[in-house]
Amino acid sequence: MSKINDLFKTELKVANIGLRSFAEDLKNQKVKVVHVDWRPPAGGNKKMIALLSKLK
Amino acid sequence: MVQDLIKKANEETMKRILSAQPTLVGIGVAGDVIPGMTSKTILHAGPPITWENMSGPLKGAVIGGLIYEGLAENEVDAIALVESGEIQFDPCHHHNAVGPMAGVVTASMPVFIVENKTFGNYAFCTLNEGLGKVLRYGAYSEDVIKRLKWMETILAPVLKEAIGLAGPINLKSMIAQVIMMGDEGHNRNKAGTSLLIRELAAHIINTSFSNQEKIEVLNFMNSNDHFFLNLTMPACKSSLDPAMGIKYSTIVCAMSRNGTEFGIRVSGLGDRWFTAPAEIVDGLLFPGFTAEDANPDIGDSVITETTGIGGFAMAAAQAIVQFVGGNPQDAINYSKLMYEITEAENNTYKIPVLNFKGTATGINIMKVVETGILPIINTGIAHKEPGVGQVGAGLVRPPMKCFEDALEAFVDALTEEGLVE
Numbered sequence: 318m319s320k321i322n323d324l325f326k327t328e329l330k331v332a333n334i335g336l337r338s339f340a341e342d343l344k345n346q347k348v349k350v351v352h353v354d355w356r357p358p359a360g361g362n363k364k365m366i367a368l369l370s371k372l373k
Numbered sequence: 374m375v376q377d378l379i380k381k382a383n384e385e386t387m388k389r390i391l392s393a394q395p396t397l398v399g400i401g402v403a404g405d406v407i408p409g410m411t412s413k414t415i416l417h418a419g420p421p422i423t424w425e426n427m428s429g430p431l432k433g434a435v436i437g438g439l440i441y442e443g444l445a446e447n448e449v450d451a452i453a454l455v456e457s458g459e460i461q462f463d464p465c466h467h468h469n470a471v472g473p474m475a476g477v478v479t480a481s482m483p484v485f486i487v488e489n490k491t492f493g494n495y496a497f498c499t500l501n502e503g504l505g506k507v508l509r510y511g512a513y514s515e516d517v518i519k520r521l522k523w524m525e526t527i528l529a530p531v532l533k534e535a536i537g538l539a540g541p542i543n544l545k546s547m548i549a550q551v552i553m554m555g556d557e558g559h560n561r562n563k564a565g566t567s568l569l570i571r572e573l574a575a576h577i578i579n580t581s582f583s584n585q586e587k588i589e590v591l592n593f594m595n596s597n598d599h600f601f602l603n604l605t606m607p608a609c610k611s612s613l614d615p616a617m618g619i620k621y622s623t624i625v626c627a628m629s630r631n632g633t634e635f636g637i638r639v640s641g642l643g644d645r646w647f648t649a650p651a652e653i654v655d656g657l658l659f660p661g662f663t664a665e666d667a668n669p670d671i672g673d674s675v676i677t678e679t680t681g682i683g684g685f686a687m688a689a690a691q692a693i694v695q696f697v698g699g700n701p702q703d704a705i706n707y708s709k710l711m712y713e714i715t716e717a718e719n720n721t722y723k724i725p726v727l728n729f730k731g732t733a734t735g736i737n738i739m740k741v742v743e744t745g746i747l748p749i750i751n752t753g754i755a756h757k758e759p760g761v762g763q764v765g766a767g768l769v770r771p772p773m774k775c776f777e778d779a780l781e782a783f784v785d786a787l788t789e790e791g792l793v794e
Binding site: 356358359360362364365368369371372373 | 375376379739742743744745777780781783784787793794
């Protein structure tokens with residue numbers, strides 16, 4: 318627990334993957350945040366993911 | 374194993390595209406020089422389409438083409454002739470040709486002849502008519518036909534003689550220069566047109582034509598910033614054709630639109646088109662027009678993006694970012710994003726503002742489907758009714774379905790061969 322507590326006592330620097338709104342909320346609270354422009358492969362289309370996996 | 378096959382095939386595809394040497398070698402008459410052309414053939418932009426499914430601007434250009442050829446006196450005659458079944462429609466792409474917007478080519482039209490000196494193949498394209506009411510946007514009024522006749526009887530013969538005096542013109546080197554001079558080769562062609570005039574002016578003066586005719590030709594070229602587009606396009610077509618038909622290659626070798634559908638062809642999948650309904654262009658419309666007036670995406674000019682210029686080189690063309698509804702940073706972002714879906718950096722077409730990085734070249738269907746990033750296309754907007762002309766310009770993307778269907782067909786082909794389960 319002590320290590321986690323130490324983490325929250327230091328300045329948070331966040332890399333956000335996923336919903337952009339999470340990053341924006343942190344930014345509004347003056348937390349340093351970098352948003353990673355990430356999306357699931359093939360937009361999450363299972364059929365396309367299966368096709369791509371056959372070629373890799 | 375299959376990964377190696379794809380890798381090697383894509384390397385060969387890119388080698389062919391990047392080693393192309395498109396060169397302007399002359400001007401001919403479509404019926405004489407384009408393979409498979411007859412007096413009753415009409416070539417058009419995009420994948421195959423029937424008369425019934427053609428959009429307004431393409432129908433208008435077909436009507437104009439038939440009047441220009443003397444096969445019809447007016448619109449009613451032209452439509453009756455088409456409906457009789459006597460006219461054969463075929464994509465420009467099936468005849469080593471490309472055409473901007475409607476892309477209509479008829480037998481008597483003069484065409485640029487571009488040779489890819491590396492592979493000895495040819496590509497053809499009509500001469501650019503200028504802006505406003507022109508055939509390629511579906512206009513077919515008397516002044517449109519008159520201008521086409523002048524192009525056939527004065528413009529083309531003068532330029533043909535001038536090109537003969539100049540000797541072959543290296544288009545690859547010229548396109549590389551125009552990207553350095555603020556053109557992206559699709560929606561901005563001012564630098565290219567200027568360079569071409571500079572290359573040909575003295576030779577035009579030395580032709581056997583009258584001073585009046587020479588002045589008309591130089592004024593016509595000078596009044597039309599897009600004159601060079603009709604050389605960039607066959608340069609790109611001639612660069613991509615030798616890269617078609619490489620087994621196991623996932624590189625796109627043609628993208629095109631007929632105003633109704635968008636189509637792509639993939640090197641490893643032969644001559645097949647993968648199509649989906651064409652999108653509406655997102656851009657700025659000229660005063661007096663609304664989004665309701667816009668026709669869906671049309672033209673073979675997206676051959677430029679397929680070769681790594683046009684929208685892919687948007688960062689080079691800061692002067693027109695507002696014309697297509699963006700800002701300089703957008704242009705840089707578009708060009709950078711295209712590296713995510715392409716196979717190579719171009720070895721000749723380079724962008725100064727990106728520290729002379731080669732443009733993103735060779736669209737890979739696997740990367741498009743995996744990333745969800747679609748090619749960015751910089752294009753003009755035609756009015757949906759025949760006869761009106763250009764109503765704006767902007768950016769558009771192909772439908773994802775074209776790439777998904779192509780990927781599925783590619784995996785099916787490998788499955789049939791027993792290379793994947």
